Amino acid sequence: MSQLRKSLKANPIIKFLASIKITVVCLILLFILTLWGTIAQVEAGLYEAQQRFFYSWYFLVLGYLPFPGARLVLWVLFINLTANTIKRFVYKMSQIGILIIHFGLMTYFFAAFVTFHEVQESYLMLKENQSSNVSVSYHEWELALWKKTKEDKREVLAFDSNHFKALEMYPFLPFNIDVQVKSYYPNAQAYVNQEGNNEYLNASGIQSLQAIAKDKEPEKNIAGGLFEIFHKGKKLHTIMLYGGEIQGTSFIVERDEYFLMLRRKKYELPFTIHLNKFDMSVHPGTEIPRHFQSFVEVEHQGLKREVLIYMNEPLRYKSFALYQASYSLGQNGDKYSTLAVVKNRGHLLPYISSLITFLGLVIHFMFMAFKRKR
Amino acid sequence: MMMKKLITTILVFILLNISTYCLAQTDAFFNFSQIKPKTVANVDELKAIPILDNGRIKPLETYAKNTLIQFSGRSRFEKKEAINWLSKLIFAPESARYDKVFLINHPGIATSLGILPEKKRRYSFSQLQPKFEKLRELSNAALNIDPKERDIVENEIIRLYQNMESYAHLSICFSFAFPHPDFAITDPHLKEALGFKEKVHQFSFLEVAQKADELQVLSKPLETLPEDQWSETERQTFRVISSLFDWSLLYRDLSFTIIPTYQNDEKWISPWDAIGAAVTREEGRQEYKALRELLINYWNDQQLEFDLNARLFKQSIYERLTLNHPRLANLVELELIYNRIKGFFYAQILYFVVFLLFFIFLIFSKNWLYKILYTLLISGFVLHAVSIVMRIIILQRPPVSNLYETFIFVSFICVLTGLIIERIQKNGLGFIIAAVCGYVFLAIGGKFSAEGDTLQMLVAVLNSNFWLGTHVLSITTGYSGVCVAGIVGHVYLIQCIVKPQDKTLLNSTYKVLIGSLGFGLTMTFLGTNLGGIWADQSWGRFWGWDPKENGALLIILWIAILFHAKIGKIISQVGLAAGSALGLLVVMWAWFGVNLLSVGLHSYGFTSGLATNLSIYAVCQILIVIILTPLANKRLKVKG
Incomplete structure (x- = not known):
């Protein structure tokens, strides 16, 4: 030696x-x-x-x-x-x-x-009595496509869109649909055409996009882009999408209705979180928050357990950790709790x-x- | 419309049921609106009255001091304690109108409001009052600007407006007991019906409110009678009832919250709001009565009654809070002692004296002088320690959670380290370390205390005694270690120049230097990592390159550079000492330089002053090292 x-x-x-x-x-x-x-x-x-x-x-x-x-x-x-x-x-x-x-x-x-x-960082915003097993990325975007079905389950296919470039073609194979990127902006402003003669398909009436400089805080960027739908090599539709929309744009391919949406990247969690109750308190007579906490129920393959998540006390589940990040109050007094979801196998x-x-x-x-x- | 309002008014009264009050009426009380109060000489008994302010229950004395500092930048007014000023403002607001308490730093603001600038930069309420509307407009415009974009003048305008608003709130918090034209009753029939004296024409809100039952009876016919057929009595009845209603809406939610609600819900209310809330409670009525009596006693210079009523009020509040805050009275008393002994201030003076005497000791080197130095330093240290312990007890949390407290704590650890070094070395090195760090950091901290209450409540993420106790204490101890090393570095350089042949002295100083650097490195490293773990516990990331984390990393890297450069023979012992001296700069940067970053050039007053001073200090520090290092090297070569 x-x-x-x-x-x-x-x-x-x-x-x-x-x-x-x-x-x-x-x-x-x-x-x-x-x-x-x-x-x-x-x-x-x-x-x-x-x-x-x-x-x-x-x-x-x-x-x-x-x-x-x-x-x-x-x-x-x-x-x-x-x-x-x-x-x-x-x-x-x-x-x-x-x-x-x-x-x-x-x-x-x-x-x-x-x-x-x-490390993979995302968040989960839940209203009281709401459940979810999908968390949302802070600043990564994806182009998602799904077929309209009658069941309450749907299969969604998506491509990460942060590095989209013009003229790239993305094949959504199971649906036999190809999507070509005509243009893509990491941060954009969207405009609605008032006159009504719509050139592009869009669920919210958006007809033009303007690229703007990226924000200091990446989560404030809202992506947008123009996409063309191809089926069997034939161009069928041109769709304009904007990240600020809350719904996908529908289009028809061979009598089936599909939806295309540009949205913050979603991650599937191996468990479902149900927010039972959210509590917060402030120092008396001030607006300084003293404490806030979420009572949640974690469900994994039918097994349920209740957990209390609060500041400095995250919920750890396998390589995931859920933190009490912030909260907001809805217009009619609904309480929303935002949990930061961090997947990090090297956390220890x-x-x-x-x-x-x-x-x-x-x-x-x-x-x-x-x-x-x- | 009128009728509807009247009915609402009556409903409100039934709700408030104010007539159940049984406050004693004092004749003297009625006539003082125009006369100057005789005022009691001593209002010390008010000091221990608890008040909820900024989320913390504190003695009225602390509140008075902070409010005065917030208005005028000073903790005393006309050579008297703040509590005297406050009691004048709340009990006799008319006579406080001409007190110049509003600090306007920027003369441009006075000019833009159309007021002649005062030399001492302080203005009275009567000077500013005519410009209040203008100020409100300016302030609203300034508030619409993004806080980061506001400039000096805009911030100052907002501050001034908010101060005037708070002042106005304070000036009316006892107005329910003052006679007012809104409650003028000239009609003899109405006076008789309400049982008021014939000679008096103006009454207070409270007096009229107590007659709610009578007023209700009198107002009954008004509901059916058309307005143009009302008699003078009925007209005045209606006017008084409307005033009652308006006033009770107008004076809601004042910030002078000295009365806990009767529901045990942690909330506190102002005397105004307590009028309604206290009605059904015997203790509420007692407290109410005591407050009103206090006002009368204040005006009539009845010192003994004043003290008794203040005590009565306090006792009642404490008793009601025994369940939730069993030791409140003790804590308030402790805070008064804390305010009175001014431990940090006197410790600072003692450290300064040690600093001066140390040079005399260097010249004469007498044993008795050494003992005096030791005694003075220990006394300062004890005062320092006692004050920190008091803060811990008052706030029920570890001693470091804001920038002010870091200064107090770092200087404390430096003095402690200095004392330990002195105990081992016995050559005065510890004195100079303790005196310099103790004095300088307490002095900077003292500037912070001029910004308002330093005993603050914590936001949720910091509200964890475990992490505050471990991470913050270890990182600040780390700062202390590096600061001590910085001072020792200077001492070593000077010793090289002055006594280059004295190898024993140089070696012993060098050992202290390495020891304190190592101590600083270890504690900063521990603190940084605990900080990472805390961040991982609360946000899910150990490290994120944010300014504060980077600052701590810079300290670690700096010391690592010094140690590795020394081992690699890139620098000599003198180089290491010079590097340690510069380490002070790195600590300052990590400690509060980083905080000034985000503030940038937009801040005003102390913070921007601190930024300027820090820059000047940085230049001086670098110059000192540039001058001392080659000199030390040269002297060592010649003599060594």
């Missing part, structure tokens, strides 16, 4: 990769990115700043100067740390703190990787990383204090 380590230690590539200069440079870059990314949030908003500074491999400053994004810097740091486990670290009792700290940091990289690629990983690294720090600085006294 030690022979292997010796030969690895001598390896010039590992030697280079393990350089502490790389560590320091990466840490400084991360420092700059964090500071810059914070200040940029004032103008660009949290979401855009996250994408540009933290989730990117690199980005361009002033349009031409490339600057590494946090994603790249963290990968380099991870490689640097891995190389150091071979080259630099001294596996001795006195170094145990340092080793634990860096092992803990390794688990952070793993946790970040899993979370970054796994950062807990473990925190614990390990913190223990390492404590052990290391205790060791140092102890050593000094001796």
Whole structure:
């Protein structure tokens, strides 16, 4: 083992990769990115700043100067740390703190990787006594198509539409219908034609769309687009859709009625949530909310249980967690509770990383204090 | 239409059943509308009357102080305590009209309202009152602007308007007991029917309201009789009843809520609203009577009666609340003590004295001076600690939940750390750490307390003692550690310059530096991760790159950079000390710089002042390090 380590230690590539200069440079870059990314949030908003500074491999400053994004810097740091486990670290009792700290940091990289690629965020808004097993995305959109049926069940087919481009063709195979994107706007305003001579099919009377700049807060963007329906290679309809509509637009293909709708992406949950009751209280004499909570019933394959969800007390179910996010009151006093739905299989990983690294720090600085006294 | 209104009025009265009141009538009470009150000299007995304000039950003294600060930016008026000003405003509003209590920071606002700017920037109600309509228009226009887009003047206008509104509310909260032209009765028949004295022509709402039964009888024929056939008596009867009705609508929901409702529902109401609510309750009538008597005693300078009535009122409220707030009286008393001892203020002064004496100690190095320093520091620390404990008891929650409290707590931990370091090192290093951090942070915190009540209630997401107690305390302890390291960094640089040959001294300081950096890193790391876990518990994400999280990460990264650069021999011990000194900047940024970000340039008063000062400090700090570091290196080379 030690022979292997010796030969690895001598390896010039590992030697280079393990350089502490790389560590320091990466840490400084991360420092700059964090500071810059914070200040940029004032103008660009949290979401855009996250994408540009933290989730990117690199980005361009002033349009031409490339600057590494946090994603790249963290990968380099991870490689640097891995190389150091071979080259630099001294596996001795006195170094145990340092080793634990860096092992803990390794688990952070793993946790970040899993979370970054796994997490799925959506929400569920329920009126009292309403049930649902479908949650809705905050800012992802989809183009959904379904056939009108007499049963209360329906099969919906949908394509993620966030990256739609003009002239792309999407086949809805089971229905033998193809939809071609004529134009697509991530954020748009819709206009109704007053004169009544409608050029496009639309359930709400919308006849023109105007693209507008994306909002700072991505959930405020409302997508819109123009789509053409093809059946057996023949163009049948042109449909204009807008994300702000509450109903799909119907069209006929071979005597069957279908619906096409541009809507926030929906996720099917493996359980059904029924909101029994929603309660809120404010600090007396003020509008400051003190507490709010939802009494829900979770149903999974016929098995029901009651759960109370409130601030800092989410409902956890498999890899899902449901949080009390906000609430609203309807016009006739109906209470709506909004539950944030987060699916994250790696949710416990950062807990473990925190614990390990913190223990390492404590052990290391205790060791140092102890050593000094001796 | 008229008839309908009248019938409604009568219905309201039957509902209120005000005639069941049996308040004593005092002759002196009737005649004071024009005369100047004699006023009692001492209103201290009012201080402990509880009031529900901003979601918290607090003593009237605290309320008076906060209200005065909110209006005038000061906690005292004409060298007297705020409670004196408040009692004047509520008991004798006419005589308070000329008190200059409205602070207008921006002279442009006074000009735009057509008022001559005052040198001291404070204006009286009588000065502003004629411009009230104009101000209301301006304020409504300003309120339509998105809060983030408002500029200094617009915010100031809104603030001024709201202050005037609150002032007006306060000035009428006892108006039910003042005689008023709306209740003028000249008709001798009506006076006789109501049992009023013949010589008096003006009555108060309350007096007339007590005669509701009689008025009801008198108004009976009006329902059938056409209006043009009414006699003078009937006309006046109708006018008085209408006034009663109008007033009872007008004065609803005032914010001076000093009476808990009788339903045990956590709600509090103003004396006005209590007129109706208290009617069926013996204790309600008692409280009511006491309040009215208080007013009379205030006007007639009856000190003993005044104190007794204030006490009677308080006792009754406390007794009614024993079920829900069994220790309320004690907590109110504790808050009064907390207000009185001004622990943070005196601790701040003691720390400053320690700071000054420390330099004398450096020169003379006498043992007795060392003992004095120690004693002073400990005294400041004890005051500091006691005040924090009092806050915990009053608010029933961990001591840190808003920016003000972080200053108090960080300075506390810094002083504690300084004391521990002094106990180990015994060379004065701990004194300078404790004195500088203690004084500076308490001084900044003191500026915050000028913004109003620092004892605030928490929004739902923060309303968790467990997370406040763990995350916030550990992160602020982390800030303290890094601040201590920053001071030690400065000390190390100076020691390198002044005593470069004294290796023992330099080594001992360096060890403290590494220790405090390590402590700061560990606690910040713990706090940041606990924050992540809290965020995961309440929103479902551990990390989201939001400004506050990033701030904490910057501290961790900064210390990590320093340690790794030191191990990689990129920087020397002097470099590490310089880096620690700059670490102060990183902490300031994470701690409150980030809060100023969102505020931007649109804020006014303290926050923008803080932003400017923080920028000036940043420049100075960088300059200090740029000057000291090469000097220290040079001296070390020459002497070492």
